[in-house]
Amino acid sequence: MKTTIATLLIAASAAALPATLLAANAAAGKAGWVAEHPQADGSPAxxxxxxxxxxxxxxxxxxxxxxxxxxxxxxxxxxRLTDEKKIAKWFRRNCKWTLGRECTAEEKADFLAYIKTQ
Incomplete structure (x- = not known):
C-alpha cells in the first residue's frame, strides 16, 4: 500500500496534523538530523x-x-515511509535513544520532509 506524507503525519501525530503538515520544513529536518544530543549516561553525543x-x-x-x-x-x-506502524515505532524508539525523549509532531514532520527530499 502506497502511503502519502499526509497519512504518515497522521500516524506520527494525528492531533497536530493540520499545523504540522503546513509547517513541515525540510531544512529544519536536515538541521535536526545532524544536531548532536548529549547523553545522560555519559556516552558520546x-x-x-x-x-x-x-x-x-x-x-x-x-x-x-x-x-x-x-x-x-x-x-x-x-x-521507506510506506508502513505507518513501522514509522511510528521507529520514531518512538529512535527519538528516545537519540534525544532522550519522544520527538514532537513538528520534529517528525520536519524529519519526514527532509527524508523525502533525498
Missing amino acids: RSCATCHGTDLTQPGKHAKTGKVIEPMAPSVNPQ
Missing part, C-alpha cells in the same frame, strides 16, 4: 546521522550494535 549517516541514499550502521541500516532515502529504498 548522538544525532540521527550517528547511525543513519548524512547521505541518506547510502546504508547506515547502528552505533551500538553495528547492524547495517538500509538507506533512508525513498529514492533508493522504495520501502
